[in-house]
Amino acid sequence: MSAVLERILYVEDDDDIRTLAGFALKAVGGFTVEPCASGREALDKALGFAPQLFLLDVMMPGMDGPTTLARLRALPGLEAVPAIFMTAKVQPQEVQRYKALGSLDVISKPFDPMTLSSGVRAIWERRHD
Amino acid sequence: MIESAAMEAETRDALRRMRADGVRRLGERVADLTTAWKTLTLRPWDAVTRTGIGELASVAHRLAGAGGTFGFPALSAAAAPLELVLAGLADSSAPDAERVNQAHKLIASLVAALECGASVLDEPPEPPSATPGEAADPVLVCTADAAQSGLAALVSNLGYAVLRGAAAPPPAQRMAAAVVDAALPQALDTCRVLSARCPVILLADDSSFEARLAAARAGVSAIVPKPLETNELADWLDQFASHRRDATLCILVVDDDSVLAETYAMALRQAGMDASAISDPSRVLDAIAGASPDLVLMDLQMPGIDGIELARVIRQTRRHMSLPLLFLSAEQDAARQIQARRLGGDDFIAKPVDLGRLATLVRLRAERARSLRAVMESDSLTGLLNxxxxxxxxxxxxxxxxxxxxxxxxxxxxxxxxxxxxxxxxxxxxxxxxxxxxxxxxxxxxxxxxxxxxxxxxxxxxxxxxxxxxxxxxxxxxxxxxxxxxxxxxxxxxxxxxxxxxxxxxxxxxxxxxxxxxxxxxxxxxxxxxxxxxxxxxxxxx
CATH class of the missing domain: 3.30.70.270 (Reverse transcriptase/Diguanylate cyclase domain)
Known part of the structure; x- marks a missing residue:
């Protein structure tokens, strides 16, 4: 019996990818999405947005995904917000590494915009398994 | 949620427009990067030039991420190592000719990847499912009628999960292989569609050269004549299924230039291999002992210890006699190449390296060495340990x-x-x-x-x-x-x-x-x- 996922804080440094994925999450998945172009922007917006889930690109200039996640989780009230990383195709052992860093799972890039939302939702619903 | 077909069509249209925008921007970004690189290479090597190259490294990074998303995976495959090489150059106090050449080559690959055009976007190359499946993928069995359903039972008996159907399953479904009965109407069309996704085995009544050629043109990987010889089918299924299941190939890269060593290793990793890089040749024996690589890729010309000496050191150990050695070499030293071959160098790759060709060559050599080793240690009839x-x-x-x-x-x-x-x-x-x-x-x-x-x-x-x-x-x-x-x-x-x-x-x-x-x-x-x-x-x- 998990809460329905609605609010996603999405961090991706590439403008075109952010536009595409952000739109797909809104239009196909019906989510409320707060898109952020950097870890810094995410930290600024997170408290006001009250996200249920962080969706983070791994490799970003400046602050990378794992660092951003650690700092987001240091904010009051966001300690237990689940996260999903997005990154280029990875080996199973790397997925394990990202999970150890506090991510529920990893969504590999390139992603299919039509099924991105159902992928996110499936991971969200599995999170207590 | 999408509530109606009309809305879904609208969403698809919007996505299509966004992708088209993304593709157009990719072209602009590659063109800008090419121009900026040309300008920078004409400048004296100073702080401004190096900062400029550092900025290009960030551009390359974004291209690596965006390329795949907008249907240009080959562009990503060139942009990711380009980022490394450019970042390495930005950090160097003098422009290293080899790195500059490698950067030239990679930028040319970017342009070429763009010119080749996007792969089909409505069928994404990777299913969006998160974790790569570790369970064995099923075998698709396409047969004409119920009388043939014995085939599904047979494949299942060989230990494979079976998917049945006369048409292609949804794109997210992974398959180890497909078995198609030639008696199926439009069997070859089915093969053509499926062959883009997994190896296809055709069960054929007609195994004439013409029929085989037609099948080959439809992308068929293997033909098993009818009446069906179970073991032959099983051998093919084993080969195709194990090809995916086999442990990852492990490669050791040795180059005194740590940036280039890491660049080659990254290209191999992107091609699905497990590659590690060292830049100190004296560590090679430890690295071999630690990683048990299937192949060693090394620079022929290194200061201090060169590749030929290093090959000699590696071959001094009996266990390493059959370890494949692949040299990276500038084209001009034919005499040294002969000398390196004498010491068991298996092949040469010209610098600056074409990373796509590198990955292919390394994979072929390493797989072949693996299968030879398996043959030497196994029973010839069963492939089990003797x-x-x-x-x-x-x-x-x-x-x-x-x-x-x-x-x-x-x-x-x-x-x-x-x-x-x-x-x-x-x-x-x-x-x-x-x-x-x-x-x-x-x-x-x-x-x-x-x-x-x-x-x-x-x-x-x-x-x-x-x-x-x-x-x-x-x-x-x-x-x-x-x-x-x-x-x-x-x-x-x-x-x-x-x-x-x-x-x-x-x-x-x-x-x-x-x-x-x-x-x-x-x-x-x-x-x-x-x-x-x-x-x-x-x-x-x-």
């Missing part, structure tokens, strides 16, 4: 158990009345039976279990961390499936059973030495034969 190697492993594992504690069970299996099979059906059919049992054991046991062909019709299985009772259950499961598996010849249809004896090293009195354990398992096997065959007995059981 008698000598099996006993070696048994001693090794028992030794480990004595040292670290732990339990293993040894099962010895012997086909029942095998001589009659040979007498009635001939040795070729007998060989088929032996291979089938080998395959059943491989399919149904865990990958950590060690399987050997112990003698003519006798097999040995070493089940790690398994008590005797559990080992019996595992062997019995194989036995029941195998006994039910029918063999067909032109004239008849028959089944074969086997008997098995199991012994483990568990308990204070458990046999700790290989000979004693073999003796105990052999006695149990004899008891199983005496009890009427087609059963499994434990050592010490009445």
């Amino acid at each position: 008698h000598g190697r099996f006993k070696e492993r048994l001693s090794l594992e028992l030794h480990r158990c004595r040292r670290e504690g732990g339990v293993v069970s040894l099962a010895l299996l012997d086909l029942d009345h095998f001589k009659q099979v040979n007498d009635q059906h001939g040795h070729l059919v007998g060989d088929r039976v032996i291979r089938s049992l080998a395959r059943s054991l491989q399919k149904r046991l865990r990958r950590t279990d060690v399987i050997g062909r112990y003698g003519g019709e006798e097999f040995g299985v070493l089940l790690m961390g398994t008590e005797a009772e559990a080992a019996r259950a595992a062997i019995d499961q194989v036995r029941r499936r195998f006994t039910a598996l029918p063999f067909e010849t032109d004239r008849s249809r028959f089944t074969v059973s086997f008997s098995a004896g199991v012994a483990s090293n568990a308990g204070p009195d458990g046999p700790a030495e290989a000979e004693a354990l073999i003796e105990a398992a052999d006695a149990a096997l004899y008891a199983a034969k005496r009890a009427g065959r087609d059963c499994t007995r434990l050592a010490g059981e009445g």
Whole structure:
């Protein structure tokens, strides 16, 4: 019996990818999405947005995904917000590494915009398994 | 959520427009990067130039991310190592000619990737499912009618999950292989569609050259003539399925330039290999001992120790005689290439390196070396460990158990009345039976279990961390499936059973030495034969 996922804080440094994925999450998945172009922007917006889930690109200039996640989780009230990383195709052992860093799972890039939302939702619903 | 078909169409349109925008911007970004790079290479090497190159490294990083998203995976594959090389250059106090050349080459690859056009975007290359599936992918069976449904049962009997259908399953469905009956209407069209997703095996009535050519043009990887020879189909399925399941190839890269070493390693990783890079040649023996690579890729010209000397050092160890060595070399030194070949250099790759070609060549060499090694250590009929190697492993594992504690069970299996099979059906059919049992054991046991062909019709299985009772259950499961598996010849249809004896090293009195354990398992096997065959007995059981 998990809460329905609605609010996603999405961090991706590439403008075109952010536009595409952000739109797909809104239009196909019906989510409320707060898109952020950097870890810094995410930290600024997170408290006001009250996200249920962080969706983070791994490799970003400046602050990378794992660092951003650690700092987001240091904010009051966001300690237990689940996260999903997005990154280029990875080996199973790397997925394990990202999970150890506090991510529920990893969504590999390139992603299919039509099924991105159902992928996110499936991971969200599995999170207590 | 999308509530109606109209809305879905609208969403798809919007996405399509966004992708088109993304693709157009990709082109602009590549053009900007190319121009900026040209300008920078004409400038003196100063702080401004280096900062500019550092900025291009960030551009390359974004291109690596965006390329795949907008349907240009080849662009990503060139942009990711380009980022490394550019970042390395930005950090150097002088422009290293080799790195500059490599950057030129990679930028040319970006442009080429863009010109090749986008891959089809409505069928994304990767399913969006998050974690790569570790379970074996199913085999798709496409047959014309219900009479052929035996084929699905047969494939399932060989240990594969089966998907049935006359058409292509949804794009997210992964498949190890597809088996298509040529009797299906538009069979070759089906093959053409499926061949983009997995290897296709065609069951053909007509195996003439013309038919084979038509099949090849439809992307068919293997043809199995009808009437169906089960083992031939099984061999192909094993090959295709294991191709995906095989452990990742492990490659060691040695180049004194750490940036280039890491660049090559990254290209190999992107091609699905497990690559590590070292820039200190004197560490090569440690690195080989640590990683047991399938292949070593090294620079021929390195200051201090050069590649030829390094090859000589590697070959001084007997175990490394067959380790493939691939050299990276500038084209002008033909004489040294001959010298390097004399020392067992297997091939040369010209610098600046074409990373796509590098990955292909490395994979081919490493796979070939792997399969040769497997042939040397295995029984030629079954591909299992041969008698000598099996006993070696048994001693090794028992030794480990004595040292670290732990339990293993040894099962010895012997086909029942095998001589009659040979007498009635001939040795070729007998060989088929032996291979089938080998395959059943491989399919149904865990990958950590060690399987050997112990003698003519006798097999040995070493089940790690398994008590005797559990080992019996595992062997019995194989036995029941195998006994039910029918063999067909032109004239008849028959089944074969086997008997098995199991012994483990568990308990204070458990046999700790290989000979004693073999003796105990052999006695149990004899008891199983005496009890009427087609059963499994434990050592010490009445």
